[in-house]
Amino acid sequence: MRIEDFPRPRDDNGRGLHWSTLLYNDAVTPSIDHWVDQLRAMKIKWLKVLDDGGGSAMALCRKLVAADIMPVIRFYFPQLNPHRMSGREMETVSRYVEFGVRYFEANNEPDLPAEWRNNSRPFNWLDVVVENFIRDADGVLARGGLLALPPMGPGSSDNPVSLVVQKGRRDLFENGCWVAIHNYTLNHPLDYPDDPVNQTGQPVTQAEYDELAAWAHSDLTYDEIVAQGIPISAEDYGKFNRWGWDGRPREIVNETRARNKNPGATILDDANCFRGFEAAGKMIHDALGFYVPVISTEGGAVVGWGDDNRYAKMNPTTHKEAMLEITRFMQSRAPAWYFACCTWLIASKPLGDFNPTWDQMSWYTDAWNL
Structure with missing residues (x-):
């Protein structure tokens, strides 16, 4: 498949x-x-959705497809590896494909011990993950689905694409497999690692320090708060x-910037940022000689990180600015090969999830209001 065929x-x-x-989704x-x-x-066109392996998100996805929104389905199981x-999951793929859902994930951040049973990641974990991906991909592709090579944790430098090729299965990427990534910004600027703070240790000015310091819960100044009667x-x-x-x-921040600068650092040295998609693209092209689709199935900026x-924490104002630019x-x-960025996270409480951690990370939340 060519990029334009997906x-x-x-x-x-x-x-x-x-x-x-x-x-x-019974408590939405x-x-x-x-x-x-x-x-x-x-104008959201892609939505990452979790499924229990038996079609738990099917009713939602029918509505998404009817609205010209492309679902990306992750079959979720806690500590699923190996x-x-x-x-059951293969049959669910067939049911989804029947009404236009094509993109699937069967694994998640397997480079992290937390994604393995009993938090026990074996020494040959990447080989295990790739062998299981190959087996799963054969089944998903045969049913008309398109399976993702599993996303690694943010900033990972592992290259599972090359290992798939070494195992003689380059054909999977010629026939519909794609690459999922998790390129969170953390609290890095969008041009990281090329920004002057990382490259030269540029100090923060008093004005910048003050501007970024006070926004724990609101983008209002105190005078604006008084004017609104809060x-x-x-x-x-x-x-x-x-x-x-x-x-x-501020003095400590600037000492840290001077001490931890990284002159000449490139995205291949540190992909813990939005531009992690560039590292993924190079990994793919180096291994295959062509590109396959890359989709951020998690990523973007998150308030509070x-x-x-x-750098300062991501606050509601800087989050908005970062997401607008993304x-x-x-x-x-x-x-052309970077299809979509499915930013974390639309909402929690209104969708039935009352975990305060997820609520603080959500777009639709009152967690950061005064």
């Missing part, structure tokens, strides 16, 4: 989201139709100060 939604713009973390409020309307209003798809004291608002830096003084202490990039500048 199915894409009508009026595709590369814009995607990740649906709920739940396997079942106010209704699934409401959320499909929200997706259409945002795992091969069962006859009942919060200046003292309480002041407690938010330096949240974005986890309380680190602050993994790299040279959306523009996907719509007009993404390589």
Whole structure:
């Protein structure tokens, strides 16, 4: 299959989201139709959806297909590795394919011990994962589905594509298999690792430090809060100060930037960023000599993340700015083989998931309101 032979939604713009973390959609409020309307209003064209292996997301996906939104189905099982798809899951693939669902995932971040039974990842884990992928891919392709090479954890440098080729199964990528990635931004800028903080240790100015420090819950200044009559004291608002830096003084931030700069670093040295898709593309082309579709089945910016202490945490304002730029990039500048970025995460509580961690990461949430 050529890139242009892979199915894409009508009026595709590369814009995607990740649906709920739940396997079942019987507690969605106010209704699934409401959320499909929200997706259409945002012009979302791809949606990552979890399924229990028996078609638990089928009713939702029928509505998505009718709305010209392309589902990407992940068959979810906790600590699933080592795992091969069962006859039940293969039959579910056939049922999905009948009404236009084509993209499937059967594994998730197998480079992480947490994705293995008893948190025990064997020394030959990659060989096990690739052998199981080959077996699963034969079954999925035979049923008209398109199976993803499993996504590794953010920033992974493992190259499972080359191992598939070494095992004599390059044909899988010639006949419909694609590559899933998880290119979260963390709290890195979108041009990372080429940005001046990473390359040269550029110090943060007092003005920039102050601007990014205080937005734990709101993009409002205290004067704007007073004007709107929101009942919060200046003292309480002041407690938010330096949240974005986890309380680190500007001097410490700049010392860290100077000490941890990485002159000359490229995406191949550190793919823990949105541009991780570039590393995936090189991995694919080096192994195959051609490209197959890459889809971010998780990724993008997440409010509250602050993994790299040279940068401020991602706040609601910087999250919005990052996601707008990612959306523009996907719509007009993404390589032809980078199909979509299914950003984590549309919503939690309204979709029946009351896990506070997921709620804080959601687009539709009150977690960051004053």
